[in-house]
Amino acid sequence: MTSPQPERTLTYAAELTREDVRAVETFLNTQLGRVHEEVGETGETSFAMRSLFILVSDSAGFLHTLLRLERPERWQRAAIVREWQRLRSTAHPFNHCEGFDHDRWWKQVRHYDVSDERAEQxxxxxYAGDAVLDEGRWPTA
Structure with missing residues (x-):
């Protein structure tokens, strides 16, 4: 008996695919649909559920558009990270539900790619060196 191949793990937002976004959007819509059925069509919770559906759809749509770009600008790269984190954090509370795959679909990414991570470091x-110099001390290695 062979063990299944481990799922691909996301490290950077540049590794996201449109299929990744579609999968988390589908998962969220399924989970939100289940909750909406329980809540019904009236009341404040129903309005909140509809708003959440809209936010998920808008966020996923924006991500789909950004992922089509061949060379995203800096603000677009930051938006890709932010929108993925938004979808990820929305999906996270449903991690007890069937179909959740933490290692692949909802892995937190903090940077667009290696160069983005290096620039941030x-x-x-x-900044840390400037803060130390402002206090009159020399930074140590």
Whole structure:
């Protein structure tokens, strides 16, 4: 008996595919649909559910558009990370439901790619160095 191949794990937002977005959107719509059936068509909770459906759809649609770009600009790269995190954090409370695959679909990504991560680390080091110098101390290695 062979063990199944492990699922691909996301490290950077640049690795996201339209299928990834479609899968998490479908999962969310299924879970939200189940909750909406329980809530019914009236009352404040029903209005909140409809708003959540709209937010998921808008976020996924925006991500689909951004993922079509061949060379996204810096703000677009940041938007891809942000929108994925938005969908991920919306899906996270449903992790007890059947069909949840934490390692693949809802992995948190903090950077667009390696160069984005490196630039962020350099910015943090510069900021930390400036803060130390402002206090009159020299930074140590």
């Amino acid at each position: 350099e910015r943090i080091l510069r």
